[in-house]
Amino acid sequence: MAFLVSQLPIMFGAVAAMVRLGGFEALLKRPQSLEELAETLHVDAHSLLHILRPLAAMHFIDRDVHDIYSIGPLGREYTSQGRQPFAAWVELVDRIQVPVMSQLPDAIRAGEPLTRYVYHKTCWEVMAEHPGTCELHDLACGRWTELCVDQVARCYDFSNVKTLIDIGGGRGAFLSAMLRAAPHVTGAVYDRQETHAAAGEMFCEKGVADRAEHLVGNFFEEVPAGRDLYTIKHVLHDWDDESVRKILSNIRRAMSAHSKLLIVEGSVDHDVAPGEIVRSLFDLHQYAATWGCSRTFDEFARLCAESGLHLQRVIPTRLIDPQILECVPA
Numbered sequence: 001m002a003f004l005v006s007q008l009p010i011m012f013g014a015v016a017a018m019v020r021l022g023g024f025e026a027l028l029k030r031p032q033s034l035e036e037l038a039e040t041l042h043v044d045a046h047s048l049l050h051i052l053r054p055l056a057a058m059h060f061i062d063r064d065v066h067d068i069y070s071i072g073p074l075g076r077e078y079t080s081q082g083r084q085p086f087a088a089w090v091e092l093v094d095r096i097q098v099p100v101m102s103q104l105p106d107a108i109r110a111g112e113p114l115t116r117y118v119y120h121k122t123c124w125e126v127m128a129e130h131p132g133t134c135e136l137h138d139l140a141c142g143r144w145t146e147l148c149v150d151q152v153a154r155c156y157d158f159s160n161v162k163t164l165i166d167i168g169g170g171r172g173a174f175l176s177a178m179l180r181a182a183p184h185v186t187g188a189v190y191d192r193q194e195t196h197a198a199a200g201e202m203f204c205e206k207g208v209a210d211r212a213e214h215l216v217g218n219f220f221e222e223v224p225a226g227r228d229l230y231t232i233k234h235v236l237h238d239w240d241d242e243s244v245r246k247i248l249s250n251i252r253r254a255m256s257a258h259s260k261l262l263i264v265e266g267s268v269d270h271d272v273a274p275g276e277i278v279r280s281l282f283d284l285h286q287y288a289a290t291w292g293c294s295r296t297f298d299e300f301a302r303l304c305a306e307s308g309l310h311l312q313r314v315i316p317t318r319l320i321d322p323q324i325l326e327c328v329p330a
Contacts, residue, residue: 009098014051015060016094019078019087024071027061028079031070085143092136096126097289104288113240114288123238123290138195142171145234148319149177152233152264155317156324158182164229165190167219167251172199174233174264176206186211190224219247223254230255233264234322237282238290241303248307252329260328261309266321269296275320282321300325 004011018024021041026032034052038045056063060075071079078087100118107117119126127133158164158178162185166175169189179187189199191214199214215224220243223230230251236244251261268283283294295303301311308330315324 011054011058012090012094012098014054015078016090016098017051018055018060018075019090020094024060024075024078024087025080027069027071027075028081031064031068033068037069084147085140088136088140088143092133092140093289095130095133095136096123101288113286113291113293116240116291134194138170138198141234142173142198145170145173148317148322149174149233150180151319152317152322152324153177153181155315156181156262158185158229161185161229163187163227164231165215165224165227167191167223167230167232167247168235169231169233170195170199172202172212172214174231175212176202176208178231179208179211180206188213188215188224188227190215190217190219192216192218219250221250223250225254226256227254228259230259230261231264232261236263236265237286237292237294239292243291244303245307248304248309252308255329257329260326263300263304263325263327264322265300265325266294267297267300267323268294269298278320297325305330 021043023037023041026037026040032040034045034049037052038048041048052061052063052069055061055075056069056072058074059072060078061072062070064070076082077084078090080087097114100114103118104114107114110117115121115123115126124134127137152174158181161182164175164178164185164187166172166178166187166189168191169175170191172189172195175187175189179185189195189212191199193216196214196216200209203209203212203214217224232247232251236247239247255261266279266282268279279294286293297311297314304311304327309327310330312326312328315326317323
């Protein structure tokens, strides 16, 4: 294990190179010899062999007795047929995070998240400066959201809800799931202009276009008022405490005395479901990639209290990461 960990950057580089070259997708289409694959990818065959060897040894790809390569069980997860968007995520990390990871010790000494220490900018500002990375991020996060939202939505009782709004809801996958779970509810997504068109497509695809809308705005400035239920999923972990207090305070001002807020996030200290390794790696990823971090339930409760909210209860889901934190006006 110690040896493997020492070589992880090299292994990650091989996987990332295979993704960015299109190698996994090429082998998904058909098995190929080294020379055929090199020609398909427009690369040098001898150089390509150096990344194929460890990828074959770890079953990302398979090699038969005739030296014909084909897609392996792990490699398939990095293709268009993968269950999760690992290919998009690997390419994003390779382009944005890997070049600055050597400065992680300095960021720890300074007590700042890595992105803020290195770039002095938010991750969104950094991605905006690197063409194509915002699209990779939206693709990866959108796919992950679509994998879990139906299960999350089924865990909450919407019987007393007539209107809801999902803050920072992007393309509308979570809103669509909630509206499918509660056919009597109408709702909106509140997010950037860049997500407006994709949200409209999502609403049509999921059959909720007659009950859903996309509102453009900035949750650091204001939040639309008058809804029964406010939700915010996997947003707060991108921001430091000061920013989170600003977001939550704006939501609190928009809420009526009877409104509720659902914070859908993972927590580094919960034992509701297995997956401590996954949750701890999520926490490290947030520290390295954003201005935020994963938080404990006590930290959520403190931030809510400082924003005029009371964390009333935690509703478990069957998933490793997201739990539902139900908040009411304090």
